[in-house]
Amino acid sequence: MRARRVIAAASVAALGVLSLTACGRSAPDVAAYVGDTTYSLERVDAIYADVQVKYGDAVRQQAAQAGASPSPEQLRSTVTRQDVVDLLVSLDLAKRVVKAKNVQVPDEITPQQLEDGLRVPATTEYAQLFAEWVDLSGVLSQQLPPADLSDDSMMAVYDALVEVEAIPAGMSPANVRQAFGDGGFVRSATALGVALGEEAGRVDVSINPRFRAVGVPSMVNKGQQVFVYSLPFIDEDGPVTDISTPEAVPSTGSPSAEGPAPDQGTAS
Template sequence: MRARRVIAAASVAALGVLSLAACGKSAPNIAAYVGDATYSVDRVDAIYADVQAKFGDAVRQEAGKAGATPSPEQLRSEVTRQDVVDLLVSLDLGKRVASAKNIQVPDEITPQQLEQNLRVPATTEYAKLWGEWIDLLQVLNQQLPPAELSDDSLMAVYDALKDTGAIQGGMSVTDVRQAFGDGGFVRSATALSAALEEEADRVDVSINPRFRAIGVPSVVSTGQSLVFYSLPYINEDGPVTDISTPEPVPSSGSPDAEGASPDAEGTAS
């Protein structure tokens, strides 16, 4: 089964978590503390380096078949260290939510299913983590009661998709509501965001200032392909706007998003 057929809805929440240095959790070699778990900067670097090395090798192999020489820019994946931290933290919190609710998470999505659209070799840990995350997202989206749909949360989703090139710019709230149909995937995303925020508060989360704004990794099916992206934190009052990622850490992007045009059917299917 192709990956886009088993993704029921876009998961577009994100979690804004401030660094908690005052609590004594501020070691510079730790990227994130989630309860009693720690995620080292070394691990983040290793996952990132693995992506870059294997992506570069894959590009060289493809270019070699055509007798071409790729440029240095072509050899670099668009995955960032921030993307890695987002994935690790979100997975940890999501698993805790599922465990607390006695929700069983099936193992359905494989890295091979995501490889083409994620543009990351299936052999990387990053692709494997994404497979775990999508399995978890699907279950949580099905089990958590959907949240109310607000204009702010609706437009936050639209803006994130617009930034990837997956949907045209300049649309009004009315236009977006029409394009997104009943907005079911936005409701699910907002509910997920609230659940992760509550869990983060409960277990005590601290993020290295290098990765201060944690975005929950998100994916939407256009009907033809998958678009991967991330949003700033969303809650019932709308997206948080006063938490931003420091400039040295680039924001997440999707190399496959350009040219995609998700509509109500594609995003909410």
């Protein structure tokens, strides 16, 4: 697996996040440990299955109204178990950061507001958790200082967007920088990753090796289409720490690109 190391908080040691083979935190039925909280594979599977069933039902209903028969591929949501783990771990760490900062989090975003962008029914637990994440990450974006727009952080976001086919592959750093404009959404995602990575370094976090790097759940707009991507802040070695340290964190931005490029984004 190729994961660009974007989080550069030099003070973060890669000791807090270990594989599940260490320190007695190796139960094969556990997806992740975050401090004293355990997220079981059963919970991950349940959230994932809930998405797939309700998404499939919604597609069938729409197809029936149009007199069409959806294919098996059309009945399958793009949400993966990895996406579920990313969301659970990021949400847990964000709650800890917010609590440490003694910041109030307003309940503003509803699952219904995210339904079209996520392409997931609002009644799913995944959509409900994502709405909570958007509220939390939005508050953190206001509290954290803006991150530097380094080539490393910019290209890390670019690679993540290429993976979800939100932007053409093969662009140079100079062209990516031009496409991203002021790079507000890059600063946001990077800064959130820094904050969550620092928190992961403070608590005992362990990730089941069946899952790849854990990332910040992020969304970016490209015209009328919303792309959901993940910016890794934890990999198999621990919090990602091998890039020049940014001064800090997020906001939203409006890239204008060479070729189709995201035109607006957030780290939520």
